[in-house]
Amino acid sequence: MAPSPFVVAIDGPAGSGKSTIARLLARKIGASYLDTGALYRAIAFYLDGRSVPPEEGEPLRCALAELTVSLRGERVFLGDEDVTDRIRTPRVDSIVSRYAALGPVRESLLDLQRSQSRLGPLVADGRDMGTVVFPEADVKIFLSASPEERARRRWRELVDRGETLTCEEVLFQVIRRDRIDSDRTLAPLREAEGAFLVDTTDLSVEEVLSHLCGLMKLDLSGRLGDV
Template sequence: MSITIDGPAGAGKSTIAKIIAKVKKLTYIDTGAMYRAVTLKFIQNFVDTKDAQQIEALLADIRIELIGDDIYLNGTNVTEEIRSPEVNQLVSEVAKLSPVRKKMVEFQRTIAAAQNVVMDGRDIGTFVLPDAAYKFFLTASIDERARRRFEEQRRKGFTTSLEDVKSEISNRDRIDTERELAPLIQAEDAILIDTTGLSIEKVVDKILSYIQ
């Protein structure tokens, strides 16, 4: 069984997906973390996002592993590092690159073919797993999403302003919805849930009510 949870940055996808996976005893796959790991690799290797040869060489050398709630990049645990402001600023630019998306989508489909999953991202229900049993699309106002992301970064020790976070999220929304390959869009058969003002528990209950 596959459950997809899509939506823009800060909508609560990862938090909700982890809980759903635990309750339903499914494997949670954080596709956003995969793209963040690739982005971190770009940053570490000073890769130009417009240089096809550099991108091809990096993708040939990259190895991503999901172990529990941690993500490993070529054997190194980068779970915290991929949430840095530097990665936040570049991840949508890297994720829209066709070679990157094709490699990650292939990886994601391979995982889903082998086990029951809850997978969250931006194009899971529309592109990665279009035949998933259950599809959800989470959204929230940009002010709410910015506040959540700001609080998350502050808890992790990153220094930034709420206005900068809001601007960053707005920019990511634009890039994600306008990219040529698999843009962020609600699948026609996905259930829309606006999480603005809702507690995590209420959102989880809504999703579980549809699944059960």
């Protein structure tokens, strides 16, 4: 029997740096990158655009039955439409957690997420990678940072895209999303058993990446070779 593909599962709250780190780590070790947050954003964008409320029921089931979401490299598509750039807005920021808390939404993406690991080594980031989607991942990492630092990071991203929210408004959104993600009944945000916990508040991207590579070498006893 062929060995199972190598998987690194990275979880953490919004603004902890997980997407940036996961993407860079994937490149460094020659793995594919799975941005699960983009998938949930695409679904939220799709449902919100069709005025489907974030609640279980027939409207949600019908809308999901008509939905085709896919990944092409690091681009996200709804049908044949590339929505990668359109899902990174304050509007989607404010609604994605409520849609992501719904069972039918999470179930609709589970097979798609897991199927990515069959294509080869994978680095996946999200909020339930190590607890639900890839509980047998070779390496589990939980990134954190203070709410204030995470808000500053998200605010800078929004300013760079031309948005006009204040840092205080973004901090309110970050705290609100943390509460929704952590308190939901289905797949709440939490540290997976056996995960490395890394606080990125005072670390640069390069420092976080170097630290994770060191942790992985210790954990895997050289399985990855020189990372």
